[in-house]
Amino acid sequence: MTKAGLQALLSHWLRNPMQLFTLIVGLSLATALWSGVQAVNAEARASYDAAAQTLGEGQLAQITSADGAIPQSDYIRLRRAGWLVSPVVEGRLDGARLIGLDPLTSPSGMAPMGVRDESLSTDVLIGGVLFATQETFDRLKDHDVTRIVTPDAAPNVIITDVGTAQRLLGLESTLSRLLVAPEQPVVQTPISEVTPTLTLRAPQDVSDVGRLTDSFHLNLTAFGLLSFAVGIFIVHGAIGLAFEQRRPVIRTLRALGFPLHRLIALIAIELLVLSLVAGVIGIGLGYIVAAALLPDVAATISGLYGESVSGTLQLRPEWWLSGLMIAVGGTCMAAAASLFQLARMPLLASARPRAWAMQSGKGRLYQAVLAVVLLILAVFLGAVGNGLAAGFGMLAALLIGAALALPVILDRILAFGASRARSVMAEWFWADTRQQLPGLSLALMALLLAMAANVGVSTMVSSFRLTFTGFLDxxxxxxxxxxxxxxxxxxxxxxxxxxxxxxxxxxxxxxxxxxxxxxxxxxxxxxxxxxxxxxxxxxxxxxxxxxxxxxxxxxxxxxxxxxxxxxxxxxxxxxxxxxxxxxxxxxxxxxxxxxxxxxxxxxxxxxxxxxxxxxxxxxxxxxxxxxxxxxxxxxxxxxxxxxxxxxAFSLSVFDRTFTVTGALNVLTLAVAGFAILMSLLTLATMRLPQLAPVWAQGLTRAQLGRIEIIRAVLLALLTTVLALPLGLALAWTLLAVVNVEAFGWRLPMFLFPMDYARLAIFAVAAAVLAALWPARKLAKTRPSDLLKVFSNER
Amino acid sequence: MLLRVTDLVKTFPGPDGPLPILNGISMKMTAGETLALTGESGSGKSTLLHLVGGLDQPDTGLVEIDGTDIGALDDAARAAVRRDKVGVVFQQFNLIPSLTVASNVAFQARLGGREDKVWIKDLATRMGLAEQMSKYPEQLSGGQQQRVAIARTLAARPALILADEPTGNLDEVTADSVLNLMLELAAETQAALLMVTHSERLAERMDRRLYLRAGRVA
Amino acid sequence: MNVRILLLLLWPVAASAQGFAGLGTSTDGFATPERPAVFDFSVDHGPHPDYRIEWWYLTANLQDDDGTHYGLQWTLFRTALTPDGGDGWSSPQLWMGHAAVTTPIDHYVTERLARGGIGQAGVTTAPFEAWIDDWQLSGPDFDNLNMTASGPEFAYDMDLIALGDIVFHGDDGYSVKSADGQASYYYSQPFYTIEGMLTLPDGDVHVTGNAWLDREWSSQPLSENQTGWDWFSLSLDDGKLMGFRLRQDDGSYYTSATWITLDGETTAYADGAFQAEPQGYSNVNGRQIPTQWNVRLDERGVDLDVYALNPNSWMETSVPYWEGPILVEGSHTGVGYLEMTGYE
Known part of the structure; x- marks a missing residue:
């Protein structure tokens, strides 16, 4: 029996390969977008970590002096007072940055792996050994020391023992600064009593590298979150459609005595398999996207912050796992609601898809109330919230609230349009558009978020560029x-x-x-x-x-x-x-x-x-x-x-940043465009009963097709117009709330109307492209197919 | 002559090659005439209706309305014929679900630029729809929906009304009242009525009847 | 405490996996212990940089005012990378400190490493001072010492007074470590009384007890067939006993012991006289470690049941080992310290 049921369910896909295709592609694209951004993110993060480890200064407190020189005797005095500090000698050797460390006292994780393995050899401690990349060594003069090529050393940085560094730099008995181990003994004499001229700096203070890269990283994280949101909407839409389309099959199976729980289990397993397949495809696509973007990201980061990011992509478990998670998790989320509905569906409920009928007034009211609550919460968090969590909370509330509000707002706008319509065609156009809204709203929400993300990130990056070049001036x-x-x-x-x-x-x-x-x-x-x-x-x-x-x-x-x-x-x-x-x-x-x-x-x-x-x-x-x-x-x-x-260098770096941002812009809009295409294609077959009477009463199929495109443009335009304030709010939140909380300074926000216009054109173009095929299909519908709507045998 | 059909042939693609539906039908109708089209299932009644209404195109043969061969027209001109000369009432799915009853009734008349508000109001009252005008089709019963469809057709004052088993989905009492209204109003507007039906009782109330068998006039 | 030479000789070997590569296990270029042993105090309380390894190794059995037992360890190791070398950062002398406090429930350990040439660690003799960072063992002479150490979770500050003389192990301080003849210089001060404060996460604890200091230096590695050792220092009713067994890879043992009377008379026992057999094991840090023993020295009528105060006395240091206080019953009663290595 299970086999028969499975056959019945699967035969639907065989009969409707297009639906299967859209489901898989929708899921794959959502996964690709997410995992692509995540891959770039994870790679960049890993590279920061490597760079931070090379210098080892990211997370440690340090002890410094006003003039940058610490007598070695002060170091011994601090050690004997119970301070677990480790000496650093730093200076320039033939133009390279020479850093001397003491392997015996330096906190763990200080030097790159290749250095750590060798760091306690007799040669290193008392012989004189330098660690650096071959590139760095090539520029170095002969200093009568052993050289060990260390590929994971930072560019233009040489690591050596503190004694060797003192000798090469001519800094006898002098240290540059002291690293403070994270864990200290319970008994210590205060620094002010031991070495009053020295200052203890909290961990972030000397790390000019880590904090700055975080700012760029934040951009990527924000983009990742937004792409996740866009992806979830698309997955939700695709799964919802898959359910609606198969209501007749499901009803028939149940009427034939197929147990409900087994049916639900079958569908759940089928969706799991589909989502895994789509997830894997999406991760593959994401990998391609990331591989294409990464050289630019790597160049951006190393140019902006002088950190080296390897330009090659590694298959990191954190991002391909997260990619599969979004595919499977998103499917589960979407399927849960549909399965729940299925479980409660009366046996003889209409076999006709009804998802695209007008949403009930009550459901829409709930949605509107929830949207308002979330938007108020966002404003509240922006006004009185403190800390990074509040900043991100505000972002989330803002985005979800706006997405939920979108169908309600669009419905009101369309109702207003209908009330102002004078001609019969206009009246029908507004009314019909309004009726289609529930079916398109998920895709439109995705477009809203994609557009808002693009406006927000473009504003942020461009503001960053203006501010930074001004700052450089x-x-x-x-x-x-x-x-x-x-x-x-x-x-x-x-x-x-x-x-x-x-x-x-x-x-x-x-x-x-x-x-x-x-x-x-x-x-x-x-x-x-x-x-x-x-x-x-x-x-x-x-x-x-x-x-x-x-x-x-x-x-x-x-x-x-x-x-x-x-x-x-x-x-x-x-x-x-x-x-x-x-x-x-x-x-x-x-x-x-x-x-x-x-x-x-x-x-x-x-x-x-x-x-x-x-x-x-x-x-x-x-x-x-x-x-x-x-x-x-x-x-x-x-x-x-x-x-x-x-x-000139800074500007070229920003240009590369724009390349990345631009590519992600196009990608998110393309995904949103695909969501629209998918929704329109699905709606197309269900819409014939709505369109056939209009055609019978004297409209040509070509006219109907044109109206479909106009409708897509109208909805995309309205959504874009609504996305603009949302995107600006997003940018403002990132620049004026999140950045202040994360880094202590506020980036001034600039507006870039031309960029927004360009993005709006992209969004509308995406919608037109998405509508083109369904419209053409409609214009080419055979009259006999339209007439079938009226046929008595239906 | 309002309608002249000459040697009409129509085939549909079937599993074993083209399936002939109409095999050379010829007929005529004059203005204000009522004609019942009867025959077995699959005898080609609906197809003939669709071809006459400009909803589909014949393989060969002529369909002339007011002397114009509508088979030779392009898509747009044929749509204009549907809009201006013909009114169609189907058994079901006649209405536009996104529009109110009022908008549905006025739809075709407004498309053709012949909206007559007084006449529409009169129609709505006589069809018992006055109370329903602001409702949506899905809120109406089947009989009410069919009355809206008839009202819409009559509101546009077409020269030729085509009806494909308009009362097939209704119970007998409702069917009678709907049909009476249709005949009465068709006569009033001097429209010709071509109606496909299975019912002998209905056919008897028409001026003439045409019996189709295997795509030919029997 | 002869056996501990193995620890330091093993230190470079075991640690090489973690980066101590380059330290050989032969004695090349270093001085080696010779018979007869001749000591010159107080100079010999200080470092012997021409030997590869050396330590100042103090353990103490303590009790608080309620009678709860505690154990304490303070150890300073010295190792030389080369027999001779430069000053300052170029000095080949490296130092390592281990400090621990053991309670019946907890075991706190911490470790320090230091370069020899820069004043961060070292030993001077007049007055006596041994230090690494803020840890120190110092006083006007070897009989009157103050001892401090601290870690992230504990600290202690102790005063020690010697109530007897230094004792020498083996052949007047020349202690043989294997049938092949490897040896070290080895003497002890087992007669310290000790008093002071332990600073633990739950607060300060006032403790008193007795302590045992071992001094040992050598340059020689273990025999290749030796896999580890079990070393005992016991303070009994009528005397003190130092005994160890070296485990060999064929399952046999090399043992050695010194009986010390209460007035400081010593008797050295050659291989075989001292017997130690595990009686019970504990799972410590994923390893099976013997924490109950039967210890015998038949010629003295010694037949003891020995068990660990806290079986989890694992030293998670650069070279991990087990070291903790033990309690003794049987033919005699008393307390002591047990060190076990090679249970990897």
């Missing part, structure tokens, strides 16, 4: 930057440069806690460069003049937010009070920053000498000066930065 206002290795070289450099350029601007800073928050104090020379390029978020009217006169300080947004400092409040720097006169945006910087004028800085921190200099000069002369510095002065290339080069 501000921070890299000088045409040329040079770095000295030590104070002597710095003095010589300043002497060398001063007669050759317009102005040499020393860049000097000290590390100090401001209101107990670790911060960098900068002391720039008073110069028009700063007045012209540094823009304040908030400031007193004469902020720069006052700061240059030593009457106050400017602080970055992070410090202002975290310590709750407003304009006019006082902060204490090295024991001296300074009123805060300005607050400036400082994107990507994880810690606090304060600017005082050079004279005040030298008074506060007399021991600090600048090692970096901004050089104002004619841009055209930069290459010549760089050559002279290298050939005459002997400065390493790595110690010179051409500002124009950086900016």
């Amino acid at each position: 501000q921070r890299l206002a000088s045409e040329f930057y040079v770095y000295a290795d030590d104070a002597d070289q710095a003095a010589a450099l300043q002497t060398y440069l001063t007669p050759r350029v317009d102005q040499v601007l020393p860049i000097q800073f000290a590390n100090q806690n401001v209101r107990d928050l670790p911060s960098e104090i900068y002391g720039p020379t008073a110069h028009s460069t700063y007045r012209e390029n540094w823009l304040f978020l908030q400031a007193t009217s004469e902020a720069w003049a006052q700061i240059e006169a030593g009457e106050g300080a400017a602080i970055n947004e992070q410090l202002a937010r975290r310590a709750d400092i407003a304009i006019g409040d006082e902060i204490t720097l090295a024991g001296e009070p300074f009123p805060v006169l300005g607050i400036y945006g400082d994107y990507g910087n994880p810690i606090g920053q304060v600017i005082v004028t050079e004279t005040a800085f030298n008074r506060l921190f007399p021991e600090i000498r600048p090692l970096r200099f901004g050089v104002r000069m004619d841009t055209a002369n930069v290459p010549a000066l760089a050559d002279a510095l290298r050939d005459d002065f002997g400065l390493e290339d790595a110690n010179m930065v051409n500002q124009a080069g950086i900016k």
Whole structure:
């Protein structure tokens, strides 16, 4: 009996291969979108982890000094006071970053695997061994040390023992900073009593890498979540259709005495198999998508943040499992409701599909109420919520609420259109469109979310680009930057440069806690460069003049937010009070920053000498000066930065980001378009009884086909228009809520009407493409098929 | 002559090659005439009705309405014939489910630009539909739906009304009242009525009858 | 405590899997113990960098004011990568500290590693000070010491006073470790009384008891056929007993023991006199470890049932082993410490 029942159920697919195709393709596409984004995500995350491990600085607290040098005796003093700290010596060796660690005390997980395996050998500890990639070694001079090629080392970074590093860098008995092990003994003397000049920085403080990459990562995560939502809607739609289409078969089977529970079990198993097949196909597609996108993502990340991401894709279990999860989980979710309905369906219920009849008023009311509740919750969370969880909660409430509200809003708009219709055709068009809404609403919700995601992510990425390039203009206002290795070289450099350029601007800073928050104090020379390029978020009217006169300080947004400092409040720097006169945006910087004028800085921190200099000069002369510095002065290339080069590089990085974003835009819209196509195709056969009387009364089939396309355009346009505010709300949430919670700074939001117009055109084009085939099919319907509707034998 | 049908042939594709449905039918109808089309199941009654109504095209032969051969027309012109000259009443699925009764009744008349509000109101009252005008078709009984379909056809004042067993789904009492109304109103608008029916009783109330057997006039 | 030489000789071998590659197991270039053993105190309380391995190994049996038993361990190991070498970070001397506190229910362990040339760890003799990071064993002389250690879950601060003289194992401090003749210098101070505070997760505990300090250094590896050892230090009513058995891969044992009278007279017993047989096993960290023993030294009428205060006294350190306090019944009563290695 089971076999007969299975045959009956499966024969439906054989008779209607198109329905089977749409079901599988719908599920596959949803899975592909999700797993593609996830694959890129997982790969990027794994690469961050590798990079963080190479430097090992991601999660550790550190102990630093104001001038960047810690006497080795302080290290021993801290160890003997019960502090489990580990020394780091860092400097530049032939332009590469040389990092010396102590393998015996460094917290586990510090060095890359290849280094850790070797790290306790006699050679490493007392012989002198360097670990780096071959590429890094190729640029290195001979230093009479053993070289071990380590492919997973970070680019341009050399890892070695702390003793070897001291010898190569000429830093006898001096350390750069100390890593603090996560687990410390119960008995310790406070650092302030052991080494009062040193500062303990909380884990995130030194990690300029990890936090910044998180910002880009957040974009991908947001996209992943949204693609998940789009996918769920599509899966839900596909499964719902599969059920509706087979109601007659199911009724017949039951009427013939097939037990209900076995029928349900059969359908559940069948759907499980189908979803697994579709899931596997989707993961394959997702892999292709991810493989195509990954080189761009890798380039984006390494360009933006200097982290290396391997450009090849690995089949990571976390994403292919999550892909299968969405296919099977989404199917289960969708099937649960349908199976429940089936279990309650009276034996002789109409065999005719009725899912696309008007939704009952009560159900729609519930949906509207739920939507309103969710939207209110989103506003509430945005207004009073705290923390990242609230930010993401707000996102979820906003998106689900909007999706649920969409059919209700569209219904109202169509009802309004119908009430204003003057011609009989218009009246019928509005009424018929409205009647189709329940059948199309899942696909339209998917389109809404896809469109909103695209608007949101485009806004975010573009805002990020504008802000960041503006920020680069501000921070890299000088045409040329040079770095000295030590104070002597710095003095010589300043002497060398001063007669050759317009102005040499020393860049000097000290590390100090401001209101107990670790911060960098900068002391720039008073110069028009700063007045012209540094823009304040908030400031007193004469902020720069006052700061240059030593009457106050400017602080970055992070410090202002975290310590709750407003304009006019006082902060204490090295024991001296300074009123805060300005607050400036400082994107990507994880810690606090304060600017005082050079004279005040030298008074506060007399021991600090600048090692970096901004050089104002004619841009055209930069290459010549760089050559002279290298050939005459002997400065390493790595110690010179051409500002124009950086900016051009940053822009090219953003262009690659846009490539990725653009590809994902097209992909999500394509998936939403497919959902529309699927819904329209399914509706097409069910709609013949609705269309046949209209045709019989004097409309041509071609007219009916054209109306189908117009209908798709109308619905897509309406959905797109509704998606725009939703997408902007999404972008605002990401920039002004989630980013602030995650990183402590708010990205200003810019609007890009041309981008939105382009996206709207894409969305409408997707809808037209989706409607084209069903419309053409309708226009080509044979009259005899239409007449069958009226046939007495039906 | 309102309707002239000459040597009409129509075949449908079957499992063993083309299946002949109509084998050279010829007939005529004048304005205001009523004609019953009877015959066994599968004798070609409905097919003849569809061809006459411009709903389908013959293989060979002529269908002339007011002297125009509608078989030679393109899709759009044939749709115009359906809209302007002909009204069709089927046994079921006559109505547009998304429109109210009022909109359904006025639909064809408005499509053809011949909406006569007074006449429609009069029709609705006489058909007993005055109370139902703001309802949707699915809220009506079968008899009521059929009256809406007839009202819609009459509202457009077609020269030729085609009815395919319009009362086949109704009980006898309802069927009689619906038919009486149809005959009465057809006479009033001077429309010709071609009705497919199985019922001897109904056929007897028509001016003429035509009996089809195996695609020919018997 | 001769047997512990094996631990340190094994240290580089066992640890090589984790990265200690390059440390050989031969004595190449290092000094080796020779007979007769001649000691020079207090210099010999300090390090002997020309030997490969060395330790200061202290265990204590303690009781709180309610009579609850505790065990305590403080160990400083020294190992040299090469017989000679540079200063500072280039020094070949490496140090390792193990500290543990055992209660009847819990066992707390922590480990420290240090480079030798930078002052992070070391031993000086006048005054005596042995340290690694904040842990130290120090005092005006070897008979009066203060001892501290701390880890993420515990700390202790103890004062020790020696009530007797140092005792020498084997042939006046020359302790043979196998039939092949591997040997070490080995002496002990088993007569410390100890008092101080244990800082545990549940609060501070005042404890008193007695402690046993072992000093041993050598350069020689184990015999190739030796797979591990079981080492006992027992404080009994009428004397103290140090005994160990080295397990060999053919199932036989090499044993050695020293009987120490209460006034410090020692008698060394050659292979075979000392017998130790497991009586019961516990599942510790996925391994079957013997935690109940029968220990005999027939020539002294010693026939003891020995069982662990806490069978879970597993030392999860770079080289894992079992070390914990034991309680003794039978022909004598008392307390002691048991160390077992090679139960991988």
